Amino acid sequence: MNEKHPLLQELLVLRATEGLDEDQARQLARLLQDEGIEDSLDLELAAAAASNAFALRSAKGAEDAPQHLKDQLMQDADRFFAEDPVDDRVVPLRPRAAVVEERRLNWGWATAAVLAMVLLVGGIVNRDPTMPTASEARNALLAVEGTVTVEWAPPETADYASVRGDVVWNDERQEGYMLLSGMPVNDPGVTQYQLWVVDPARDANPVDGGVFDIPAGAREVIIPIDAKLAVRNPAAFAITREKPGGVVVSDGPLLVVASAG
Amino acid sequence: MTTILERIAAGDRDAVAACIETYSGLVWSLARRFLPIEADAEEAVQEIFMELWNKAGSYNPEVAGEVTFISMLARRRLIDRRRKLDREPASEPLDEMQPALCEDGQRVLEASAETQRVLGAIETLKPEQQEVINMSSWLGMSQGAIAQQTGIPLGTVKSYINRGLLRIREALGEPARPDKASS
Numbered sequence: 204m205n206e207k208h209p210l211l212q213e214l215l216v217l218r219a220t221e222g223l224d225e226d227q228a229r230q231l232a233r234l235l236q237d238e239g240i241e242d243s244l245d246l247e248l249a250a251a252a253a254s255n256a257f258a259l260r261s262a263k264g265a266e267d268a269p270q271h272l273k274d275q276l277m278q279d280a281d282r283f284f285a286e287d288p289v290d291d292r293v294v295p296l297r298p299r300a301a302v303v304e305e306r307r308l309n310w311g312w313a314t315a316a317v318l319a320m321v322l323l324v325g326g327i328v329n330r331d332p333t334m335p336t337a338s339e340a341r342n343a344l345l346a347v348e349g350t351v352t353v354e355w356a357p358p359e360t361a362d363y364a365s366v367r368g369d370v371v372w373n374d375e376r377q378e379g380y381m382l383l384s385g386m387p388v389n390d391p392g393v394t395q396y397q398l399w400v401v402d403p404a405r406d407a408n409p410v411d412g413g414v415f416d417i418p419a420g421a422r423e424v425i426i427p428i429d430a431k432l433a434v435r436n437p438a439a440f441a442i443t444r445e446k447p448g449g450v451v452v453s454d455g456p457l458l459v460v461a462s463a464g
Numbered sequence: 465m466t467t468i469l470e471r472i473a474a475g476d477r478d479a480v481a482a483c484i485e486t487y488s489g490l491v492w493s494l495a496r497r498f499l500p501i502e503a504d505a506e507e508a509v510q511e512i513f514m515e516l517w518n519k520a521g522s523y524n525p526e527v528a529g530e531v532t533f534i535s536m537l538a539r540r541r542l543i544d545r546r547r548k549l550d551r552e553p554a555s556e557p558l559d560e561m562q563p564a565l566c567e568d569g570q571r572v573l574e575a576s577a578e579t580q581r582v583l584g585a586i587e588t589l590k591p592e593q594q595e596v597i598n599m600s601s602w603l604g605m606s607q608g609a610i611a612q613q614t615g616i617p618l619g620t621v622k623s624y625i626n627r628g629l630l631r632i633r634e635a636l637g638e639p640a641r642p643d644k645a646s647s
Binding site: 212213216217219220221222224244245246247248249250251252253254255256257258259260261262263264265266267268269272273275276277279280283284338339342352354367 | 477480481484485488489490491492493494496506507509510513514515517518519527528531532533535536538539540543544546547548564565566567568569570573574576578579582583586597598600601602603604606607622625626628629630632633635636
């Protein structure tokens, strides 16, 4: 183990038992790198094994998992293992020539605080068939130290109330993925979704992030975020629905929002 | 003997149902310990199983038993979720603790030779250290909360957990007998 590195050991124990905040996660990654020590699952497995052992010794008789949850798990699995998994069907967001510009938004609905944020230009790439799927890439990123996961807040707009998912983002890698389930299908000839990423530390104005579509049958999609501008600390991710091709100035509303704050 | 996760990774669809049937109780019990609101727990369980389908191929039975690996993935997700909620699980006195392990969860743990071996290793620790590790691992309490509730100095709490996990890790590394649940 890491008896010669008490701080490193302390962080590994903390990660295994109660989790790390972002600063601690960065510190751990740095220490592992500096010391040339390969990260391992040892302590997390030990904590899980301890949890199992104490669970067995604990008071028993709690209710089993509800049947409707087991049914839902089977449905989720059916979708996941389907031959044509829907989560990779909508990977590419259409790249736009203007993606290199910082397009200013003037959201009429935004408060002063919201206006004091900048949206990342989320250039979107077409997937090379030799590259990992979006799902695989997202999972790989989840395992990287310093990666944060921000869940979409329960949307207030009725049509989007069932939208769930999250945004996974890593500052150091400048890599991220949006996971969306239950997002209503759009007709690209009529409207398109537009992605925005908010980073108040970078600029005071929001920037266009590109457009994407949700085709029929796509219950869950993973959309990679290919940041063209460095994002230091994204505070929020937001989706609006706009005319085909997106807009330069959006009046909103924000249909789905994930706020890191 | 092929484990359920290895079968899933090999594309055996029957193993998916077996995985849900075998482990949903344990994962549910863990989720209910970490997340007091039932809807949160249900959502977390769905996320955990999705991650399980994704990571089935990374499971190595030579490193740990299947039930330990699944608990690890579940705990990782639950810890993360709880941190977002900025909430600690209820820290009621141990002798007043409500039932927390369901029958399905109990069945899979009782069938796990590895869990029995780890339990044996834990029982070699002194009672005060066992209680601290219980509060940290199964009850999900922070080191600070444990120190506050038990009156044990924080440094001692940290030391108990650190040494205890190292002892348990050694027990995990002992010659493994396949878990019955992994048939």
